[in-house]
Amino acid sequence: MGTNLKPLDSISYLEASRIVANHNLSEKIDYLLASSCQLEKLEVFIKAHSIKNGFLSNYKLLAFNTLNQYLMSADNATNHVFLLFPWDLCPALDWRLGVSNDNLAIEDYIKQASQFLSRFSQIGNKKIIYFDFDIPPSLLSLSSKQLLKSKLIELVVANNILLGDSKKFSLSSYLSFGCPFPSNSLSVAANQIVQQLQSKPLNKKVLITDFDNVMWRGVIGEDGLDGIQHQAYGTGYIHYIYQTYLKKLKNAGILIAGVTRNDEQLAHAPFKSGAMPFKKDDFVAIMASYNAKSSQIIALSEQLNLPLDSFVFVDDNPLELEEVSNRCPQVECITFPKKEEEFILFLENVAGYFDIKQITQEDINRTQMYKARAAAVTPSTESGADLTDFLASLNMQIRVKYCTQENSTRPIQLINKTNQFNANGIRIKPEDAENILDEDRQLISFGLSDKYGDHGEIAVLLFDENKCLKNFVMSCRVFQRRVEFFILLWIYQNMSIKELNILFNETEKNLPFREFLSEVGASKDQGTEVVINLQQFFNKHTKIIELFSVISD
């Protein structure tokens, strides 16, 4: 059994306290949180993670150092979550007792540990998490100490005990307060406890994967085939490893489907070269559309006749994950990590949902068997979950910059490389870039930051002297955040424009912009321009302003 941890779900004390202070839940889960250590420090984090998972934690703690007494007469009717440490399995490994003078062999320690663990066999309702924290040098040889640790891990895993995140152990906190978790790992430990309470099933059958920044580094619609990275070197390495892992899962009978906000041609293009370890034929289905991913997943579930709770969904974009999670709570949503050092924990997290012990011929053929069914899936046009509350929680800040000639380079780059949210596909030639602001033109760029970080400059407007929008581009990295809506509202409030003319041209790749025009009620004007009535738009969508705070550069 691997760790079932969501790597990025760590919250600060104040974030946890705000969650606890502002919930309106009533459903409780009662349990005993049993450990030989002091766990009061975990309280606010356990409560917050429980609320984030839709319930209230109503738990009791054992008094410090009474675990052994409790095990003598544990109440079988109680829901238990046990946290165990090496010194519970082998008392001589307790730092608080100093380094033991006994010369026990490794086998003696393992025998003690086995006897201790056998006491849990009579307890019915239980989840156990073992933290492989560091142990005193009771065995004088370093290699013996490492061997003992690994044998203890082998023993707990054989007893179906979950391994907790053991990277951070605080000897100071354990000696001073009886709590082995440092303050900066309390959230992670609390999250593991809460995840255990929810008992997610390990028999998932389908893994749905995003493409951009998951199957490869980069965005195919912006970086092109030559710009995305998926090779066994450089920035594409973890994506290469991820693809090889998907291949292994597919060959073991797990169905792998792709869901991506791209048009079909663009989505399939990277697979044509055959250079990637995961091939187009390895997918049971690829669903490429600009509509909600939850809708695509629901459509696939119906077509394959497999329930949503047998699905795992992997994406790097927290908005997509939130949208799917809101609309399809049965689907297990996992974040693809941005940092390489989080990749191993991510893989362990995914592996925790596919408990594959043996592979049959039917498993090997499963993808082929389901492909015919999946071929009948058409991209759904249904809208997805309402993300307004989630967007409000992002604390999005927009930086507005009236560009000068000197700082126009990056905005011009954005105009020249953006394809999907692009009003007309018109590029700025180098000779025109040098006098971009001549003839009273205005170049305005928008930067975005939120609680996930700074996204840099993400949208650019180029107005001519008549305040007609000659270029309007926005990075696809910030789709679904309503930034484009906010920009229209900003124009109305700050530029005294009641009717906005935009130079529009349909291109092969700008379907997202066309859908935006349709959504905002743009109408065709003369020639190649479309018009948006900003006054009407403002009256209808004022509330979107509340999602953003504005900083002027």
Add this chain to the structure above:
Amino acid sequence: MDIEDKVKEILQFVFELSEEHDVTSYSVDTVDEWDSIKQVAIITALENEFEQFIEIETAEQLTSYTKIINYLGN
């Protein structure tokens, strides 16, 4: 958020007070509810929010809003 705002919010949460409540004069000598359990909660919050480990000798001294601010300010 600056240091003072964070410390105020921490104390308001630990003592279950509203955000308007003035905690700048709070200390173990003036507040009956400020016991060892509250002290552990306050130290946990400070360590987590300000990303530092506070030694036990120091933790035992941080018994008022003013002392906490002075400690973090240094």
